[in-house]
Amino acid sequence: MSGPPIVPFDWERIWLGDVPPLFLLEIVFRTAVIFLWLLLLLRVTGKRGLAQLSGLELAIVIALGSAAGDPLFYPEVPLLHAMLALALVVGFQRLLSRLVVNSERVETFMQGQPVELVRDGVFNSQALERADLSREDLFERLRAAGVMQLGEVRRAYFEQDGNLTVFSHDKSPPPGLPVVPPWDLEEPARLSPDLPHHGYAACLDCGRVERLNGLPGACACGGHSGWTVAITDPLADPTGGGFAAGEATPG
Structure with missing residues (x-):
C-alpha cells in the first residue's frame, strides 16, 4: 500500500487536500514562477513556430491545459488548488495584455519586433x-x-x-535571383569565374543584381558563392532562361 485508502467524497480532501491553507499562497508563487518562466522560454525560442498564436497566447493555452487537466485524473490534486491556478493564469493574462497595450517596452519583450x-x-x-x-x-x-x-x-x-x-512590384518587376524552382530540386546555374559575362547577374549570397561586363568579381556583400544570371520569369523558359542581357534594366 502506497498510502491510506481514499475515502470518496471526502470534502476536505477534495477542496483542500492534506495541506495547510497557507499552501494556497504557495500556489500563487508557483503559478507566477512557472507562467513567467514559460513566457521567457517561448520568447527565447523565437516566433517562427508560433503560427497564428503569440507567445502569450501559447503560454495561456499550455498553462490552462495543464492546470485544468491534473484535477480531472489525480484525486490528490484538490479542486480549489486547480481553480486558483486557473484564475491566476487568466489574471496574469489580463494583466500582461494591459501592460502590452500600455507599454511599448513590454510589447517588444513579449512579442518581439518585425x-x-x-x-x-x-x-x-x-x-x-x-x-x-x-x-x-x-x-x-x-x-x-x-x-x-x-x-x-x-x-x-x-x-x-x-x-x-x-x-x-505590381507590373514589370526587374530581374533577380530565382527562387523557383526550389534550389533543393534545381540550383541556379553559376557563372564561371573564368568566362566573361555581359549582362545582369544576381549574387547567390544576397540576391543583389549587378550588370557585369567581363569576368565576375566579388559582390559588395562579401559573399563568395558566385553569380547566376538574373531572371525576370524563371518559368518562362524550361531551360531556366527568361532574361537575356540588355532586355531589361533592374530598378
Missing part, C-alpha cells in the same frame, strides 16, 4: 539570423506568396506572429 528580410530584391543574411530563418526558409515562404524571383520583392517583413508579409 524584421525586414528583403529590400529591393536583396535579402539580409544578418536579419535572417535574428529571425532564426535560413535562406531556404525565406525562399519557401516567398514561393508560398507567389514570388518567383527576388526582383519582384520590394519589401518582405517577418512579422511578430511568425508570418511573412511581402510587398511586390
Whole structure:
C-alpha cells in the first residue's frame, strides 16, 4: 500500500487536500514562477513556430491545459488548488495584455519586433539570423506568396506572429535571383569565374543584381558563392532562361 485508502467524497480532501491553507499562497508563487518562466522560454525560442498564436497566447493555452487537466485524473490534486491556478493564469493574462497595450517596452519583450528580410530584391543574411530563418526558409515562404524571383520583392517583413508579409512590384518587376524552382530540386546555374559575362547577374549570397561586363568579381556583400544570371520569369523558359542581357534594366 502506497498510502491510506481514499475515502470518496471526502470534502476536505477534495477542496483542500492534506495541506495547510497557507499552501494556497504557495500556489500563487508557483503559478507566477512557472507562467513567467514559460513566457521567457517561448520568447527565447523565437516566433517562427508560433503560427497564428503569440507567445502569450501559447503560454495561456499550455498553462490552462495543464492546470485544468491534473484535477480531472489525480484525486490528490484538490479542486480549489486547480481553480486558483486557473484564475491566476487568466489574471496574469489580463494583466500582461494591459501592460502590452500600455507599454511599448513590454510589447517588444513579449512579442518581439518585425524584421525586414528583403529590400529591393536583396535579402539580409544578418536579419535572417535574428529571425532564426535560413535562406531556404525565406525562399519557401516567398514561393508560398507567389514570388518567383527576388526582383519582384520590394519589401518582405517577418512579422511578430511568425508570418511573412511581402510587398511586390505590381507590373514589370526587374530581374533577380530565382527562387523557383526550389534550389533543393534545381540550383541556379553559376557563372564561371573564368568566362566573361555581359549582362545582369544576381549574387547567390544576397540576391543583389549587378550588370557585369567581363569576368565576375566579388559582390559588395562579401559573399563568395558566385553569380547566376538574373531572371525576370524563371518559368518562362524550361531551360531556366527568361532574361537575356540588355532586355531589361533592374530598378
